[in-house]
Amino acid sequence: MIFMTESTPEIHKKNAKKSFSFALITVSTSRYEKYGDSVSPDEAEDLSGKAMKELLEAAGNNVSFYRLVPDEKNTLLNAISDALDSSADIVITSGGTGLAPKDLTIESVTPLFEKEIPGFGELFRYKSLEDIGTSVILTRASAGVIKGKAVFCLPGSPNAVKLALSEIIIPEAGHIVRHVRE
Template sequence: MTDRPFVPVRIAVLTVSDTRSLAEDRSGDTLVARIEAAGHILAARNILPDERAQIADQLRAWCADPEVDVVISTGGTGLTGRDVTVEAHRDVYEKEIDAFGTVFTHVSMAKIGTSAVQSRATGGVARGTYLFALPGSPGACKDAWDEILVKQLDYRHMPCNFVEIMPRLDEHLRRK
Protein backbone atom coordinates (compact mmCIF):
# COMPACT_ATOMS: atom_id res chain seq x y z
CA MET A 1 0.00 0.00 0.00
CA THR A 2 1.00 3.61 -0.54
CA ASP A 3 -0.13 6.95 0.77
CA ARG A 4 -2.66 7.16 -2.08
CA PRO A 5 -6.23 7.79 -0.95
CA PHE A 6 -8.80 5.00 -0.97
CA VAL A 7 -11.20 5.29 -3.92
CA PRO A 8 -14.52 3.48 -3.43
CA VAL A 9 -15.98 1.84 -6.52
CA ARG A 10 -19.63 1.04 -7.22
CA ILE A 11 -20.16 -2.69 -7.55
CA ALA A 12 -23.24 -4.61 -8.72
CA VAL A 13 -23.71 -8.25 -7.66
CA LEU A 14 -25.58 -10.74 -9.82
CA THR A 15 -26.40 -14.23 -8.59
CA VAL A 16 -27.21 -16.74 -11.32
CA SER A 17 -29.36 -19.60 -10.05
CA ASP A 18 -32.49 -21.48 -11.03
CA THR A 19 -33.26 -22.26 -7.39
CA ARG A 20 -32.02 -19.55 -5.02
CA SER A 21 -33.93 -16.58 -3.68
CA LEU A 22 -32.39 -13.51 -2.05
CA ALA A 23 -32.99 -15.09 1.38
CA GLU A 24 -30.93 -18.16 0.38
CA ASP A 25 -28.19 -16.38 -1.56
CA ARG A 26 -25.14 -17.14 0.58
CA SER A 27 -22.68 -16.42 -2.24
CA GLY A 28 -24.23 -13.04 -2.99
CA ASP A 29 -24.31 -12.27 0.73
CA THR A 30 -20.61 -13.18 0.97
CA LEU A 31 -19.74 -10.76 -1.82
CA VAL A 32 -21.92 -7.94 -0.46
CA ALA A 33 -20.36 -8.26 3.01
CA ARG A 34 -16.84 -8.13 1.58
CA ILE A 35 -17.61 -5.26 -0.79
CA GLU A 36 -19.02 -3.15 2.03
CA ALA A 37 -16.30 -4.13 4.52
CA ALA A 38 -13.68 -2.96 2.02
CA GLY A 39 -15.39 0.45 1.80
CA HIS A 40 -16.90 0.05 -1.66
CA ILE A 41 -20.51 0.80 -2.60
CA LEU A 42 -23.11 -1.86 -3.43
CA ALA A 43 -24.63 -0.27 -6.53
CA ALA A 44 -27.19 -2.99 -7.32
CA ARG A 45 -28.05 -6.61 -6.68
CA ASN A 46 -30.14 -9.10 -8.61
CA ILE A 47 -30.82 -12.82 -8.96
CA LEU A 48 -31.52 -14.32 -12.38
CA PRO A 49 -32.08 -17.86 -13.67
CA ASP A 50 -29.46 -19.64 -15.78
CA GLU A 51 -30.68 -18.03 -19.01
CA ARG A 52 -27.95 -16.67 -21.26
CA ALA A 53 -29.97 -13.83 -22.83
CA GLN A 54 -31.29 -12.60 -19.46
CA ILE A 55 -27.82 -12.63 -17.93
CA ALA A 56 -26.29 -10.79 -20.89
CA ASP A 57 -29.13 -8.21 -20.86
CA GLN A 58 -28.53 -7.51 -17.16
CA LEU A 59 -24.78 -7.18 -17.70
CA ARG A 60 -25.36 -4.76 -20.59
CA ALA A 61 -27.81 -2.70 -18.53
CA TRP A 62 -25.31 -2.37 -15.69
CA CYS A 63 -22.51 -1.52 -18.14
CA ALA A 64 -24.70 1.29 -19.50
CA ASP A 65 -25.42 2.60 -15.99
CA PRO A 66 -22.96 5.33 -14.96
CA GLU A 67 -23.57 4.36 -11.30
CA VAL A 68 -21.94 0.92 -11.82
CA ASP A 69 -18.15 0.53 -12.16
CA VAL A 70 -17.84 -3.22 -11.59
CA VAL A 71 -20.16 -6.22 -11.93
CA ILE A 72 -19.47 -9.46 -10.08
CA SER A 73 -21.64 -12.45 -10.88
CA THR A 74 -21.70 -15.70 -8.96
CA GLY A 75 -23.00 -19.00 -10.26
CA GLY A 76 -23.33 -20.68 -13.63
CA THR A 77 -19.60 -21.04 -14.36
CA GLY A 78 -19.44 -24.83 -14.26
CA LEU A 79 -19.64 -27.47 -16.96
CA THR A 80 -23.28 -28.57 -16.87
CA GLY A 81 -25.76 -27.80 -19.60
CA ARG A 82 -27.45 -25.02 -17.58
CA ASP A 83 -24.14 -23.26 -16.79
CA VAL A 84 -24.23 -20.35 -19.26
CA THR A 85 -22.88 -17.41 -17.26
CA VAL A 86 -19.47 -17.48 -18.91
CA GLU A 87 -21.04 -17.47 -22.38
CA ALA A 88 -23.30 -14.55 -21.37
CA HIS A 89 -20.29 -12.61 -20.07
CA ARG A 90 -18.37 -13.24 -23.28
CA ASP A 91 -21.39 -12.03 -25.29
CA VAL A 92 -20.87 -8.67 -23.56
CA TYR A 93 -17.08 -8.34 -23.22
CA GLU A 94 -15.14 -5.95 -25.40
CA LYS A 95 -11.92 -7.32 -23.92
CA GLU A 96 -11.35 -10.41 -21.82
CA ILE A 97 -9.00 -10.30 -18.83
CA ASP A 98 -7.46 -13.70 -19.54
CA ALA A 99 -5.22 -13.75 -16.50
CA PHE A 100 -8.15 -13.39 -14.11
CA GLY A 101 -9.26 -16.97 -14.74
CA THR A 102 -5.68 -18.18 -14.57
CA VAL A 103 -5.00 -16.48 -11.24
CA PHE A 104 -8.35 -17.69 -9.87
CA THR A 105 -7.43 -21.26 -10.84
CA HIS A 106 -4.08 -20.87 -9.09
CA VAL A 107 -5.81 -19.62 -5.91
CA SER A 108 -8.39 -22.43 -6.12
CA MET A 109 -5.75 -25.13 -6.56
CA ALA A 110 -4.41 -24.31 -3.11
CA LYS A 111 -7.88 -24.85 -1.64
CA ILE A 112 -9.54 -27.60 -3.68
CA GLY A 113 -6.71 -29.20 -5.64
CA THR A 114 -7.35 -30.40 -9.16
CA SER A 115 -11.10 -29.81 -8.81
CA ALA A 116 -10.19 -26.22 -9.72
CA VAL A 117 -10.14 -27.27 -13.38
CA GLN A 118 -13.95 -27.44 -13.29
CA SER A 119 -14.30 -23.69 -12.79
CA ARG A 120 -14.55 -21.34 -15.72
CA ALA A 121 -14.19 -18.10 -13.75
CA THR A 122 -13.64 -15.22 -16.12
CA GLY A 123 -13.19 -11.46 -16.25
CA GLY A 124 -13.55 -8.79 -18.87
CA VAL A 125 -14.33 -5.19 -19.70
CA ALA A 126 -17.28 -3.64 -21.54
CA ARG A 127 -18.24 0.03 -21.89
CA GLY A 128 -15.74 1.03 -19.24
CA THR A 129 -17.10 -1.47 -16.70
CA TYR A 130 -15.25 -4.43 -15.22
CA LEU A 131 -17.13 -7.75 -15.27
CA PHE A 132 -16.18 -10.85 -13.28
CA ALA A 133 -17.91 -14.25 -13.27
CA LEU A 134 -17.26 -16.38 -10.19
CA PRO A 135 -18.40 -19.87 -9.25
CA GLY A 136 -21.55 -20.11 -7.14
CA SER A 137 -20.06 -21.25 -3.86
CA PRO A 138 -19.40 -18.91 -0.92
CA GLY A 139 -15.87 -20.36 -0.69
CA ALA A 140 -15.10 -19.47 -4.31
CA CYS A 141 -16.49 -15.96 -3.78
CA LYS A 142 -14.32 -15.53 -0.68
CA ASP A 143 -11.24 -16.77 -2.52
CA ALA A 144 -11.78 -14.51 -5.55
CA TRP A 145 -12.47 -11.47 -3.40
CA ASP A 146 -9.84 -12.02 -0.70
CA GLU A 147 -7.02 -13.09 -3.00
CA ILE A 148 -7.64 -11.04 -6.16
CA LEU A 149 -10.45 -8.50 -6.27
CA VAL A 150 -9.93 -6.76 -2.93
CA LYS A 151 -6.42 -5.88 -4.09
CA GLN A 152 -7.12 -5.06 -7.72
CA LEU A 153 -10.12 -2.89 -6.78
CA ASP A 154 -8.03 -0.87 -4.32
CA TYR A 155 -6.40 2.23 -5.79
CA ARG A 156 -3.68 1.99 -3.14
CA HIS A 157 -2.50 -1.46 -4.32
CA MET A 158 0.86 -1.29 -6.05
CA PRO A 159 2.48 -1.71 -8.48
CA CYS A 160 -0.83 -1.46 -10.37
CA ASN A 161 -4.56 -2.04 -9.99
CA PHE A 162 -7.82 -1.94 -11.94
CA VAL A 163 -8.99 1.33 -10.37
CA GLU A 164 -6.15 3.48 -11.66
CA ILE A 165 -6.88 2.54 -15.30
CA MET A 166 -10.67 2.74 -14.93
CA PRO A 167 -10.88 6.26 -16.46
CA ARG A 168 -9.20 4.96 -19.62
CA LEU A 169 -11.25 1.80 -20.17
CA ASP A 170 -13.62 3.48 -22.59
CA GLU A 171 -11.17 5.87 -24.25
CA HIS A 172 -11.74 4.14 -27.60
CA LEU A 173 -15.40 5.25 -27.44
CA ARG A 174 -14.59 8.95 -27.00
CA ARG A 175 -13.99 11.35 -29.85
CA LYS A 176 -10.42 12.33 -30.52
Protein backbone atom coordinates in the same frame (compact mmCIF):
# COMPACT_ATOMS: atom_id res chain seq x y z
CA MET B 1 24.39 5.25 -1.58
CA ILE B 2 21.27 3.11 -2.20
CA PHE B 3 17.92 4.77 -2.83
CA MET B 4 14.71 2.89 -2.07
CA THR B 5 11.86 3.66 -4.44
CA GLU B 6 8.36 2.34 -4.73
CA SER B 7 7.80 -0.22 -7.45
CA THR B 8 5.54 0.65 -10.38
CA PRO B 9 2.58 -1.45 -9.11
CA GLU B 10 2.81 0.27 -5.71
CA ILE B 11 2.74 3.69 -7.37
CA HIS B 12 -0.32 2.74 -9.43
CA LYS B 13 -2.15 1.45 -6.36
CA LYS B 14 -1.09 4.42 -4.22
CA ASN B 15 -2.69 6.88 -6.64
CA ALA B 16 -5.84 4.82 -7.23
CA LYS B 17 -9.27 5.52 -5.80
CA LYS B 18 -9.97 3.43 -2.69
CA SER B 19 -13.76 3.01 -2.66
CA PHE B 20 -15.98 1.71 -5.45
CA SER B 21 -19.54 0.89 -6.34
CA PHE B 22 -20.26 -2.72 -7.27
CA ALA B 23 -23.08 -4.46 -9.12
CA LEU B 24 -23.74 -8.07 -8.08
CA ILE B 25 -25.63 -10.57 -10.21
CA THR B 26 -26.36 -14.06 -8.89
CA VAL B 27 -27.13 -16.68 -11.54
CA SER B 28 -29.24 -19.51 -10.10
CA THR B 29 -32.37 -21.01 -11.62
CA SER B 30 -33.35 -22.88 -8.45
CA ARG B 31 -32.95 -19.79 -6.26
CA TYR B 32 -34.78 -17.63 -8.82
CA GLU B 33 -37.70 -20.09 -8.96
CA LYS B 34 -37.96 -19.93 -5.17
CA TYR B 35 -37.37 -16.19 -4.58
CA GLY B 36 -38.06 -14.44 -7.90
CA ASP B 37 -36.95 -10.85 -8.37
CA SER B 38 -35.22 -10.37 -5.03
CA VAL B 39 -33.72 -6.98 -4.28
CA SER B 40 -31.02 -8.20 -1.88
CA PRO B 41 -28.94 -11.31 -1.20
CA ASP B 42 -30.56 -11.61 2.24
CA GLU B 43 -34.04 -11.71 0.74
CA ALA B 44 -33.00 -14.50 -1.64
CA GLU B 45 -31.05 -16.48 0.97
CA ASP B 46 -28.12 -16.03 -1.42
CA LEU B 47 -25.06 -17.03 0.62
CA SER B 48 -22.57 -16.09 -2.10
CA GLY B 49 -24.26 -12.75 -2.74
CA LYS B 50 -24.35 -12.05 0.98
CA ALA B 51 -20.64 -12.94 1.35
CA MET B 52 -19.73 -10.63 -1.54
CA LYS B 53 -21.81 -7.77 -0.15
CA GLU B 54 -20.31 -8.15 3.33
CA LEU B 55 -16.72 -8.33 2.05
CA LEU B 56 -17.17 -5.34 -0.24
CA GLU B 57 -18.83 -3.18 2.41
CA ALA B 58 -16.25 -4.17 5.07
CA ALA B 59 -13.57 -2.91 2.66
CA GLY B 60 -15.37 0.46 2.37
CA ASN B 61 -17.12 -0.18 -0.95
CA ASN B 62 -20.78 0.17 -1.88
CA VAL B 63 -23.11 -2.39 -3.45
CA SER B 64 -25.39 -0.26 -5.62
CA PHE B 65 -27.03 -3.02 -7.68
CA TYR B 66 -28.18 -6.57 -6.98
CA ARG B 67 -30.07 -8.92 -9.24
CA LEU B 68 -30.99 -12.61 -9.00
CA VAL B 69 -31.48 -14.25 -12.40
CA PRO B 70 -32.05 -17.78 -13.70
CA ASP B 71 -29.53 -19.65 -15.86
CA GLU B 72 -31.03 -18.15 -19.00
CA LYS B 73 -29.00 -16.19 -21.54
CA ASN B 74 -31.37 -13.31 -22.35
CA THR B 75 -32.29 -12.67 -18.72
CA LEU B 76 -28.61 -12.67 -17.74
CA LEU B 77 -27.71 -10.34 -20.62
CA ASN B 78 -30.49 -7.93 -19.58
CA ALA B 79 -29.13 -7.92 -16.02
CA ILE B 80 -25.58 -7.30 -17.31
CA SER B 81 -26.86 -4.42 -19.45
CA ASP B 82 -28.71 -2.89 -16.47
CA ALA B 83 -25.63 -3.29 -14.26
CA LEU B 84 -23.40 -1.64 -16.88
CA ASP B 85 -25.87 1.25 -17.14
CA SER B 86 -25.93 1.65 -13.34
CA SER B 87 -23.55 3.71 -11.22
CA ALA B 88 -21.42 0.61 -10.52
CA ASP B 89 -17.70 0.76 -11.23
CA ILE B 90 -17.33 -3.04 -11.29
CA VAL B 91 -19.80 -5.83 -12.12
CA ILE B 92 -19.55 -9.30 -10.58
CA THR B 93 -21.59 -12.34 -11.53
CA SER B 94 -21.73 -15.42 -9.34
CA GLY B 95 -22.84 -18.80 -10.66
CA GLY B 96 -23.30 -20.48 -14.01
CA THR B 97 -19.58 -20.93 -14.67
CA GLY B 98 -19.39 -24.72 -14.42
CA LEU B 99 -19.55 -27.42 -17.06
CA ALA B 100 -23.20 -28.44 -16.72
CA PRO B 101 -25.36 -27.84 -19.81
CA LYS B 102 -27.36 -25.20 -17.91
CA ASP B 103 -24.20 -23.21 -16.98
CA LEU B 104 -24.32 -20.40 -19.56
CA THR B 105 -22.69 -17.43 -17.85
CA ILE B 106 -19.36 -17.70 -19.65
CA GLU B 107 -20.97 -18.32 -23.06
CA SER B 108 -23.31 -15.36 -22.50
CA VAL B 109 -20.90 -12.79 -21.06
CA THR B 110 -17.46 -13.37 -22.59
CA PRO B 111 -18.54 -12.52 -26.18
CA LEU B 112 -19.31 -9.03 -24.82
CA PHE B 113 -15.73 -8.50 -23.58
CA GLU B 114 -13.99 -5.68 -25.41
CA LYS B 115 -10.81 -6.78 -23.64
CA GLU B 116 -10.22 -9.96 -21.68
CA ILE B 117 -8.40 -10.07 -18.35
CA PRO B 118 -6.96 -13.60 -18.62
CA GLY B 119 -4.73 -13.14 -15.58
CA PHE B 120 -7.78 -13.08 -13.32
CA GLY B 121 -8.94 -16.59 -14.24
CA GLU B 122 -5.40 -17.90 -14.14
CA LEU B 123 -4.70 -16.42 -10.70
CA PHE B 124 -8.09 -17.50 -9.35
CA ARG B 125 -7.47 -21.10 -10.41
CA TYR B 126 -3.95 -21.01 -8.97
CA LYS B 127 -5.21 -19.73 -5.62
CA SER B 128 -8.07 -22.28 -5.64
CA LEU B 129 -5.71 -25.22 -6.15
CA GLU B 130 -4.86 -25.50 -2.45
CA ASP B 131 -8.55 -25.59 -1.46
CA ILE B 132 -10.06 -27.84 -4.13
CA GLY B 133 -7.12 -29.63 -5.70
CA THR B 134 -7.10 -30.64 -9.34
CA SER B 135 -10.86 -30.16 -9.65
CA VAL B 136 -9.83 -26.53 -10.19
CA ILE B 137 -9.79 -27.41 -13.90
CA LEU B 138 -13.60 -27.39 -13.85
CA THR B 139 -13.84 -23.67 -13.05
CA ARG B 140 -14.18 -21.24 -15.91
CA ALA B 141 -13.93 -18.06 -13.83
CA SER B 142 -13.26 -15.18 -16.19
CA ALA B 143 -13.02 -11.40 -16.39
CA GLY B 144 -13.01 -8.68 -18.98
CA VAL B 145 -13.94 -5.12 -19.81
CA ILE B 146 -17.34 -4.09 -21.19
CA LYS B 147 -18.29 -0.44 -21.78
CA GLY B 148 -15.43 0.84 -19.63
CA LYS B 149 -16.24 -1.38 -16.65
CA ALA B 150 -14.53 -4.49 -15.32
CA VAL B 151 -16.79 -7.55 -15.25
CA PHE B 152 -15.88 -10.64 -13.22
CA CYS B 153 -17.64 -13.99 -13.66
CA LEU B 154 -17.21 -16.14 -10.55
CA PRO B 155 -18.35 -19.61 -9.55
CA GLY B 156 -21.40 -19.71 -7.30
CA SER B 157 -19.88 -21.20 -4.17
CA PRO B 158 -19.45 -18.95 -1.12
CA ASN B 159 -15.81 -20.08 -0.73
CA ALA B 160 -15.04 -19.21 -4.35
CA VAL B 161 -16.48 -15.69 -4.11
CA LYS B 162 -14.73 -15.08 -0.79
CA LEU B 163 -11.40 -16.10 -2.31
CA ALA B 164 -11.88 -14.05 -5.47
CA LEU B 165 -12.96 -10.91 -3.65
CA SER B 166 -10.64 -10.97 -0.66
CA GLU B 167 -7.48 -12.06 -2.44
CA ILE B 168 -7.85 -10.61 -5.95
CA ILE B 169 -10.72 -8.25 -6.76
CA ILE B 170 -10.78 -5.99 -3.68
CA PRO B 171 -6.98 -5.57 -3.50
CA GLU B 172 -6.77 -4.80 -7.24
CA ALA B 173 -10.02 -2.83 -7.72
CA GLY B 174 -8.40 0.59 -7.76
CA HIS B 175 -5.66 -0.49 -10.11
CA ILE B 176 -8.14 -2.17 -12.48
CA VAL B 177 -10.66 0.69 -12.53
CA ARG B 178 -7.91 3.23 -13.10
CA HIS B 179 -6.58 1.36 -16.14
CA VAL B 180 -10.02 0.61 -17.56
CA ARG B 181 -10.90 4.31 -17.47
CA GLU B 182 -7.63 5.70 -18.89
